[in-house]
Amino acid sequence: MRAILTATLLGLGTMAGGALADPVDTATARAMLFAPSGMIFYPVEPTGLEGDAIGKVEALQNGLADQMASFEKVGYGYYGALAVPQGLGLTPQSLIMTQGLHSPTAAQETVLKECKEAHGVTCTVIGLTLPAGYEPRDFSLSAAATESFVEAATDGAARVVAYSPSTAGSAMVKGSGEAAEAAALKACNEGAGGAADCEIGVAD
Template identity: 30%
Template sequence: MMRPLTVILTFAAAFALPALADPIDGATARDQLFKPTPSAAQTVPQAFLSEAEMAIVAQVAATQAYYGAMAVAPGDGLMSNATVAAANYHDLEQARVAALTSCNARREKAEACVIVAEIVPKGHEPRAFQLSSAATEAFNKDYKRGRGPKAMAISASTGQWAVVKAEDAAAQAVADCAAAAHATDCVVAVQD
C-alpha cells in the first residue's frame, strides 16, 4: 500500500544481474555486499521543481533504505498523492520501475512521472551482486551464522527475500520468498 511520500518498504532482497543462472556461495556474497547502512541520496534535478522542493526531495530520500528511487508527477507537483518513494529493493533499476509504476498509477495530470532521486549505498559503485539494505542486514545476521545447508532466495520485482537453514534449504527459501512476495520470480541467490 502506498501513500503520498510513502516508501514502498519491502523487507526483501534481490540482485542486479539480468538473470540468476547459479547461486553464489556465502563468502562470495559477503565480499560483494555493501554495509546495510547508510544510504546516500542522489537527486535528479527537474525544471518543474524549485530549489526548495529539491531540498525536500533530498531530505526525504536521505532517510530511505537502499536501493530506492523517488518519482513525482510533473503536472501534479511534489506535494501530491502521486509522489512516491520505492525503497529497499535489490537494485536501482527495480526501484525506479516500482516508483514510476506507482506514481503513474496515481497521477491526475497527463504528463508521465519522472525520477527525482535515487537511493544507493554510501560509497556505491556497480557490483555483480547486490542486495537491499534489509536483505544485506539479514545476510549478515542470519545467513552467515552457523554451519550446514542454507540458502537465501530473492525476488527482484518486490525486494522480498527469505533465508532458510535446512537440508532442503533452497526449495524452502524459494517457497518462503514466494509466499512473502506474492511473486513468481523468487530464485536462490546464495547457497552453501
C-alpha cells in the same frame, strides 16, 4: 543543478537484481553486499518537467542528502527511488517514494509504476536511495535482507537465500541442496506480493 547523476553514469542501466548467471556462496555474497546501514541520496536528472516544476525538484534534491539519517531512523532502507508526475503542478503529495527493493533498477521500475498508478500520468525518477559507497555489482539485496543475511552468516552454517528481482520479497533457509532451495523459493514467493518471480541468489 548540483551533483546530478544519470542512471547511465551510475551504471544502473546494466545492473539489476537477479543479474547473476548462477547463485554465489555465502563468502562471495558477503563480499558483494554493502553495509546494511548508511544510506545516501543520489539525485537523478529528471525528464519531461517544465516551468516551476524544475525548480521545485532541484530544491527538493538539494535538501534530501542531509535527511537520509532521519529516513533510516524511521525504517527506510536502500534500494529506493523517488519520482514525480510529468505535466502536473507539483505539490508535496506529488512525490512518490519506494524503498527496500533489492536493486536500483527494481526501485526505479517500482516507483515509476506506483507513481503512474497514483497520478494517472507518466512519471520521472528524480533520485535514488543507495548504500554508502555504492558501485554497480552483480549481486545485491535490500538493506533489511542484507542485515539479516550478514547477522546469520557468522554461524558458519550452509544456507540458501532467495529474493524477488521486482519486489522486496526475500527468504533465507539454513541448509543446502534442492530441498533447501525449494523451501527458500516458496517462502520468498509467498512474501513477494504475487510476483512469484523469486530466484536463488545465495546457495552453499
